[in-house]
Amino acid sequence: MRWIFLVTPNLAPFPARELEGRACDGPRFHRSNIYNIESSNLPILTKHEHTTFNHTNDETKIERLDNMCKVLRLLLIWIFLSSFLFLYDRAQRRRILNPAFASDKLKAMGAQMLVCIQEMLDDWEQRLLEVKSATTELELDMMREFSKVSADVLSRTCFGSNFKEGKAVFEDQETLIEAIYQDAMRYAIIPFYRFLPTVRNRLCWKLQRRIHETLKAIIENRMRAVQKCQADSYGDDLLGRILMVNGSSLAHGVVLTTQDIIDECRTFFFAGHETTASLLAWATMLMACNPEWQDRAGAEVLEMRGDGYINAHSKLKTLEMILLETLRLYPPIPQLISRTRLQGLYGATHEGTEERKLDIPPGVRINVLCGVMHRDKKMWVDNVDEFHPERFANGVSRACKSMHGFMAFGYGPHTCIGQTFAMLEAKLVLASMLHSFRFCLPHTYEHAPRLYGTLRPQHGMPLLITPMHSTESKK
């Protein structure tokens, strides 16, 4: 199988300009990793032309990738960890899942999200009280905090009344992913390694069994309660909605088995946990570096909240722009939006007018490096490396010259099903945080974005948080 990395020519390195002068681990995308379409002989066609590039001549057209082994290893890990994503026909499943993720349904989950967020803020208040004698600032690793709150939110919104069991499942799953990841890094090259009864493999099998049995029990109990008329609905959480839609007229004839539903619940956690935590961590870093935006978002939150509460219906435009700009600069999944056989799907505007279209023969896999595409000067209006949320003032389509220039949530029929969920959660977390705290980066912060499945800060995301009342009294 051949791989093409479809990228645009301007490889803007991490870090962004706003962090110049800070210690940095250097660019994460190296030119040698990437097959550059512009510099090759691939056909770049004008607007109405359409052609297929020749299968047999490909060898001469596709340059050898210097770091093929490194990239392949990452791909293997990705495929290994996410194999359950591809077990069934995903298009069919989306028929059942889409209604569960409808935005009106998600808004009703805002209250559950706020419960988890409030627990996090109460914990911060408590820790501040403990250190208050020395200082009014508290240093927190935001990556860890957001990872925890995002896991809590997923457990609560997925499993509602079965929150505790759900949380235990997710904790097991996290341990499992870590064990698999560590082994995959070391032993991916040994054939059938994962079938050998090593200590770690036996731990993985035990965790797999426990996750399966707990989820199966939750699902079967809910189904039984409705069948025996002990409950009038399956529940108002994501699991309940999936059970309700499953097999009903809304599902257009698709029926998921218990095993399918178990897989879906596990996928939500896998796909929605670290991604949302990473988005939140980068967003707070960018707001800490750009205090004017932090103040602007804070003022909006205070204005919105008034005497009432921020909820899922609050229109937080500034925060939305900040989040979109964060997703542009630091997309949690900056690479590997992977498709086999694409036909002109990624036609991008060229010099503002011309369109490039490619017909890719079957069997060729395309990986789109959206992290690179998001910083392409040809697609985005100037200051591509700068934090400039204003560009999203009129929505995503106006911010970018190309329809497909913004790909943080993927594209097409398999675009991220949880994007509204993630944006809602991120907005509620940041709004609640800005209502009570202001934050800045400590001098110890090292800017080192690194890919661990998602784009994460290699050395964590330390942030100094100060309660609002003390910043006001300083003024």
Ligand code: HEM
């Ligand atoms: C900032 C947060 C998130 C980001 C950046 C993100 C990004 C992505 C991306 C890039 C894809 C691949 C899309 C494609 O191949 O075109 C994806 C797929 C997916 N995401 Fe997310 N995601 C996020 C949050 C979530 C959440 C919170 C959930 C669930 C609650 C979720 C569930 C899924 C699922 C189920 C898929 C597979 C969809 C399919 O194949 O049909 N994601 N996500």
